[in-house]
Amino acid sequence: MDMPRFGSNSVKAFFCRIRDILCRKSTLATNKKSAHHSRMSELGKYNIIGFVTIVDVSRAKAFYRDTLGLRLVSEDPPFALVFEANGIMLRLGMAKELPPAHGTVLGWQVPEITATVKNLEQAGVRFERFDGMDQNDLGIWLSPYGAKVAWFKDPDGNILSLTEFPEQKQ
Numbered sequence: 001m002d003m004p005r006f007g008s009n010s011v012k013a014f015f016c017r018i019r020d021i022l023c024r025k026s027t028l029a030t031n032k033k034s035a036h037h038s039r040m041s042e043l044g045k046y047n048i049i050g051f052v053t054i055v056d057v058s059r060a061k062a063f064y065r066d067t068l069g070l071r072l073v074s075e076d077p078p079f080a081l082v083f084e085a086n087g088i089m090l091r092l093g094m095a096k097e098l099p100p101a102h103g104t105v106l107g108w109q110v111p112e113i114t115a116t117v118k119n120l121e122q123a124g125v126r127f128e129r130f131d132g133m134d135q136n137d138l139g140i141w142l143s144p145y146g147a148k149v150a151w152f153k154d155p156d157g158n159i160l161s162l163t164e165f166p167e168q169k170q
Helices: 009-023 026-030 057-067 113-122
Strands: 049-054 071-076 080-085 088-094 104-109 148-153 159-164
Touching: 049 104, 057 071, 057 080, 057 088, 113 148, 113 159
Parallel strands: 049 088, 104 159
Antiparallel strands: 071 080, 080 088, 148 159
């Protein structure tokens, strides 16, 4: 799946989503002052669960466990493979077909993107190149806000990403 050309609504939405993610400060999610509304949920204090749809269960299990290094917690056919990723649950939902892709479905914040990309390339991961994106020879894009991002696909074609955020100056 190639990324649409610049000018299309989906590309604009993609960059708006990236901008929103990159502009957020880590303190926003836990800022007690922002919880002024009495009906506001307290979901910010709970762990999130990631969901990715898969079709080829055996390939997905090998990729997420053996290639990406996630710990397989359980296999719950016909529903999901459950992995643990640094304390976060990731459920790979088993399906007969994939829903239409609309951008990145899962990503990792990494401390050194160049080393991580090279490590994954050695494990057989191929990084994506998108028309109109100024990516370096490893497929890493430098955002206007200083974050470095690289994209790759899982065996079912889901788009995954790595992001190295610039150091936040206090």
